[in-house]
Amino acid sequence: GLKLAYLAYQRAKKANKAIAQDLGTDDAKLFYTTFAQGWCQKRSDGNAILRKNTDPHSPGKWRVHGPLYNSQTFADAFQCPTGSPMNPPKKCVIW
Numbered sequence: 001g002l003k004l005a006y007l008a009y010q011r012a013k014k015a016n017k018a019i020a021q022d023l024g025t026d027d028a029k030l031f032y033t034t035f036a037q038g039w040c041q042k043r044s045d046g047n048a049i050l051r052k053n054t055d056p057h058s059p060g061k062w063r064v065h066g067p068l069y070n071s072q073t074f075a076d077a078f079q080c081p082t083g084s085p086m087n088p089p090k091k092c093v094i095w
Contacts (some may be wrong), residue, residue, distance in 0.1 A: 006031060008020040026075035036064045 009031055022043045039060035043051065043053045051059070058066070079086035 002035065002071065005035070006071075006073060026077075028073060032071075032074050032077060034069065036068070039064045 006028075013027065020071075041060045048059070050082065057063075065086075069086050071089060072087075072091065074080070075082075075087035078086070082089055
């Protein structure tokens with residue numbers, strides 16, 4: 001999902017030169033930051049335990065970290081060294 005969204009974003013940016021000019025050179029950072037902000041959440045310990053026991057979905061933290069640490073374009077954009085927590089040498093590639 002995230003990989004396809006990034007490719008669609010790149011395609012839209014090429015099709016609309018005004019978008020590319022407005023975003024400047026850090027557009028990849030902007031894309032990934034916006035993605036992560038969508039999952040930002042603050043929960044109490046009690047709520048986290050309740051959700052763990054009743055919600056089939058992963059917490060927001062893992063819905064962000066999972067796709068991002070498996071994304072080479074994320075690692076490139078934020079210059080994460082190979083072997084760092086957000087750029088492991090082995091990545092799980094699904095698509």
